[in-house]
Amino acid sequence: xxTFVEILKAIGLAVLIFTFLAVVGAMYxxxxxxxxxxxxQVRYGPMHVGRWGLLQTIADTIKLLQKEHITxxxxxxxxxxxxxxxxxxxxxxxxxVIPFGTGFGRYLVVRDINIGVVYFAAMASLTVIGILTAxxxxxxxxxxxxxxRSASQMISYEIxxxxxxxxxxxIAGTLSTVGIVEAQRGGWFLxxxxxxxxxxxxxFLAAATAEVNRVPFDLPEAESELVAGYFAEYTGxxxxxxxxxxxxxxxxxxxxxxxLFLGGWLEPNMPQWVWALLGIGALAMAAFIRFSVxxxxxxxxxxxxxxxxxxxxxxxxxxxxxxxxxxxxPSIVWFFIKLxxxxxxxxxxxxxxxxxxxxxxxxxxxxxxxxxxxLNILLTGxxxxxxx
Amino acid sequence: xxxxxxxxxxxxxxxxxxxxxxVLTRRNAVAILMGIELMLxxxxxxxxxxxxxxxxxxxxxxxxxxxxxxxxxxxxAVGLALVMAAYRSLETVHVxxxxxxxx
Amino acid sequence: xxxxxxxxxxxxxxxxPAVIVVTSRxxxxxxxxxxxxxxxxxxxxxxxxxxxxxxxxxxxxxGAITVLILFVIMLxxxxxxxxxxxxxxxxxxxxxxxxxxxxLILVVLFRTQWxxxxxxxxxxxxATIGSAFLSSYVLIFExxxxxxxxxxxxxxxxxxREE
Numbered sequence: 309x310x311t312f313v314e315i316l317k318a319i320g321l322a323v324l325i326f327t328f329l330a331v332v333g334a335m336y337x338x339x340x341x342x343x344x345x346x347x348x349q350v351r352y353g354p355m356h357v358g359r360w361g362l363l364q365t366i367a368d369t370i371k372l373l374q375k376e377h378i379t380x381x382x383x384x385x386x387x388x389x390x391x392x393x394x395x396x397x398x399x400x401x402x403x404x405v406i407p408f409g410t411g412f413g414r415y416l417v418v419r420d421i422n423i424g425v426v427y428f429a430a431m432a433s434l435t436v437i438g439i440l441t442a443x444x445x446x447x448x449x450x451x452x453x454x455x456x457r458s459a460s461q462m463i464s465y466e467i468x469x470x471x472x473x474x475x476x477x478x479i480a481g482t483l484s485t486v487g488i489v490e491a492q493r494g495g496w497f498l499x500x501x502x503x504x505x506x507x508x509x510x511x512f513l514a515a516a517t518a519e520v521n522r523v524p525f526d527l528p529e530a531e532s533e534l535v536a537g538y539f540a541e542y543t544g545x546x547x548x549x550x551x552x553x554x555x556x557x558x559x560x561x562x563x564x565x566x567x568l569f570l571g572g573w574l575e576p577n578m579p580q581w582v583w584a585l586l587g588i589g590a591l592a593m594a595a596f597i598r599f600s601v602x603x604x605x606x607x608x609x610x611x612x613x614x615x616x617x618x619x620x621x622x623x624x625x626x627x628x629x630x631x632x633x634x635x636x637x638p639s640i641v642w643f644f645i646k647l648x649x650x651x652x653x654x655x656x657x658x659x660x661x662x663x664x665x666x667x668x669x670x671x672x673x674x675x676x677x678x679x680x681x682x683l684n685i686l687l688t689g690x691x692x693x694x695x696x
Numbered sequence: 697x698x699x700x701x702x703x704x705x706x707x708x709x710x711x712x713x714x715x716x717x718x719v720l721t722r723r724n725a726v727a728i729l730m731g732i733e734l735m736l737x738x739x740x741x742x743x744x745x746x747x748x749x750x751x752x753x754x755x756x757x758x759x760x761x762x763x764x765x766x767x768x769x770x771x772x773a774v775g776l777a778l779v780m781a782a783y784r785s786l787e788t789v790h791v792x793x794x795x796x797x798x799x
Numbered sequence: 800x801x802x803x804x805x806x807x808x809x810x811x812x813x814x815x816p817a818v819i820v821v822t823s824r825x826x827x828x829x830x831x832x833x834x835x836x837x838x839x840x841x842x843x844x845x846x847x848x849x850x851x852x853x854x855x856x857x858x859x860x861x862g863a864i865t866v867l868i869l870f871v872i873m874l875x876x877x878x879x880x881x882x883x884x885x886x887x888x889x890x891x892x893x894x895x896x897x898x899x900x901x902x903l904i905l906v907v908l909f910r911t912q913w914x915x916x917x918x919x920x921x922x923x924x925x926a927t928i929g930s931a932f933l934s935s936y937v938l939i940f941e942x943x944x945x946x947x948x949x950x951x952x953x954x955x956x957x958x959x960r961e962e
Binding site: 310426431 | 800801804825827828831834850851853854855857858861862863865866869870873923924925926
């Protein structure tokens with residue numbers, strides 16, 4: 309009887325992950341990306357469908373769903389159809405080990421697997437098979453080239469990714485994601501062993517950007533180079549599945565970076581006067597923007613909104629610490645703040661750097677990131693042993 | 697009935713023999729390597745099953761299985777490099793056509 | 800009961816794609832059927848309470864070795880999708896040999912008295928394996944890393960284009 313209940317629970321959780329992450333997360337992730345890209349490029353993003361374009365992604369999804377399913381002639385149909393499923397499912401399975409916080413007396417994680425970090429790296433490496441078969445099954449030279457390039461890029465960057473994950477696991481002493489966050493109660497890993505923490509975080513972020521095929525590492529799917537690369541022949545819902553997998557994996561990588569280096573769902577424990585100072589600074593910036601000529605500059609209005617939000621959070625923190633509550637804000641709030649900060653950083657990088665050529669990309673991975681990652685682990689191990 | 701040691705050993709035997717059949721009867725060199733990978737996996741299942749059912753307190757079987765996985769990766773890499781080099785000079789990957797050194 | 804059902808499902812997931820691997824006429828399909836086999840073996844490891852080995856199995860076998868095999872298939876002539884004859888002329892002999900070996904091993908299996916279990920599984924699998932690698936099995940660890948280095952260099956040298 310209890311196995312039946314377990315199976316029902318597993319199915320329920322799978323449906324929850326898929327609907328929540330796919331429908332809400334990926335769709336609004338795409339909306340967020342379009343708005344932020346617009347802001348960086350000094351233009352409005354989607355504005356017409358719904359207030360501030362909020363319903364834009366729903367409209368896009370409906371459009372994609374009603375497109376015709378085209379299968380190329382002489383393509384291997386079974387493999388052609390299963391490739392997007394592999395990419396989407398592997399991108400969503402990453403989320404099983406990511407803890408969102410604490411609440412209702414337990415950790416808010418689907419399953420705290422005690423090899424969580426290894427599981428994460430394993431799911432990230434399953435997407436490569438989907439991409440490679442998508443490229444081959446399309447019976448199209450450009451798709452095949454894009455698939456081979458993307459696969460070689462992704463397997464090259466799995467190693468720095470794993471080295472970044474191992475660095476954090478080494479310092480925390482455990483492979484479980486909840487354990488790594490709990491080990492950061494004394495200070496975020498970003499600031500541990502001062503230059504090496506930053507180095508490991510940069511390494512992980514670079515590898516994560518390459519793993520999800522984002523600029524500056526998006527040669528395999530660059531429109532100007534390879535006509536969308538490995539998913540050139542996919543239309544309609546299967547194309548949407550590829551995008552879903554890619555966005556889900558990008559958010560999962562940002563969530564993992566927040567967990568490994570920024571303390572996950574832990575509140576930054578700074579004294580009250582620091583929060584008060586930050587709050588006053590945010591209020592001053594908001595007032596300056598609101599009441600000066602900058603108010604009319606379109607580019608600056610999101611900064612106004614963010615400054616007001618920051619002031620509100622700092623005010624709440626000051627109040628809460630004054631009242632003696634720890635932690636002040638619920639842990640989910642902190643997790644999402646860090647997640648979206650990293651996602652914004654990834655999107656910012658997209659419009660700042662030019663695209664790397666394939667050999668520059670692979671050189672960066674094998675000749676720069678791999679030795680740096682290994683040196684990082686070596687030095688950190690030495691310092692940790694000596695410091696004991 | 698509970699799952700015992702013999703269940704796992706039967707499955708690993710069948711997997712091993714399927715891999716052996718693949719190695720003996722396929723023409724493509726890469727397909728032979730795939731059969732070898734199946735045989736190595738069967739051996740690994742045996743090791744881990746024995747660890748769990750005979751000596752669960754130790755991790756000898758797990759260590760052995762990890763070493764076997766690592767060596768399988770090495771051997772696949774070198775074997776596939778050989779296949780690529782052979783294809784480049786002999787224009788074929790079918791092992792029954794590579795008979796340049798026969799009398 | 801649940802465990803038996805899981806075992807049967809995982810055995811089918813392992814054995815049926817394995818049959819496809821060794822008999823398919825399309826070599827890309829047989830390479831792709833390796834993935835469910837490896838994932839089924841991962842399921843077996845999880846049922847046998849070997850989580851770390853399961854994680855490493857997915858990471859290396861399904862994530863790296865399969866990709867390597869697919870790369871080589873696509874870069875040699877097998878990737879053209881044309882159905883050539885894949886089985887050589889030893890099929891009856893090979894089948895007989897494999898069946899006879901299976902029969903022998905199964906007979907030996909069912910007639911042996913396996914020793915009973917003694918001891919409790921360690922609390923944290925990965926930590927125990929890690930300390931085992933660095934204490935009792937350190938020599939194996941070092942030699943394996945040397946073998947990895949040698950095979951890395953060897954593969955690059957062999958597959959390099961002569962210029």
